[in-house]
Amino acid sequence: MIAGKSILLVVTGGIAAYKSLELIRRLRDSGAFVRAILTKSGAEFVTPLSVSALTGEKTFVELFSLTDETEIGHIQLSRQSDLIVVAPASADFMAKMAHGRADDLASTVMLATDKDVLLAPAMNVRMWDHPATQENLATLLQRGIGIVGPNEGSMACGEFGLGRMSEPSEILAAIEDYFTPKDTPLSGLKALVTAGPTHEALDPVRYIANHSSGKQGYAIAQALRSLGADVTLVSGPTQLSPPEGINRVSVTSAREMLSACQEALPADIAICAAAVADWRVAEQSNQKIKKTSGEDTPTLSFVQNPDILATLAKQGPKRPGLVVGFAAETENVESNAKSKRKRKGCDWILANDVSPETETFGGDTNTLFLIDETGTDRWTKMTKDAAAEKLSRRIADKLKLNT
């Protein structure tokens, strides 16, 4: 897959630069054409001569070298490549990219290019962990820049932690993956996923919530995305970062979640994985409810929240083609889930046991049963990511049958 591809390799400053020589050798062995740019600090670690010896091409260092600009301008350098790989990518270079600085050849190419970019960061663990680097990383990820690594391990500076550049074999695998045609059976389809808990306010400072972490819904959104779907994730309050390439709409209460879902329609697929609060207080207090002296405690009365799943399943012409709900149960899981499927009018129900001993809430694994019109399919215990992938594949198969 890499054979015949043209890779522009940018080597920035860092002790890991020596590994880039091995990367060039491996890329050449795989049949790629490699051109390299060394930043000034990159050239402190490896010489243009050694890089050229391996690429078999001229190595570019300075921006305004007249000969370089006549032989091949910086725009040409990026235009003639299929992918730009930055290895090692220093903290400074990531900062420059994130802020759009262009004060040398490498950073100018990054700003001028419309090609995809893969970074292999390498730096001291404290630099990697620093909020400035993490914010730059988030910006770059948001822009669709690919990242491989960094790995955990002992560093040239004697410290231990995240920051070692990925091995050449891992970077090569990421490049191979980039050029592998993706299986995207859901491309062209719109999916709506709800995730996380809802918070129902009692007064301006207190709310009712539940233990949902949102992990399963986020994993489903990501799995649908990787099969090519255009995903809107309507999320209650969670600790999770917005997944790449997904439109996340953050909401707090059940009523907000419902209106965000309705705004996301029409959709081909709707998956309700949120643990929506069934009730909210009948009258939310505008002021903080005061603790009175003595033994008096407030009495709360509740009203039902809208059922988002049932509402989506009964949207008439706007009903998504496939509506999937979850049934979190602590007893009679299968029979309760079957009647829930009928009651809510959804096509599939994924049922799971959420008794405290299963550690499903907040954990990384899930044991699910998929209930459809034909019966029950019991899945073995698996990670939430694996369950999300299995569900997404199953959706792709179902929609293929329907076409």
Ligand code: C5P
């Ligand atoms: O009725 P129960 O809460 O057990 O139903 C669970 C399923 O219904 C889940 O898919 C959940 O996301 C959805 N649900 C909803 N709106 C509610 C309550 C549950 O969408 N108000």
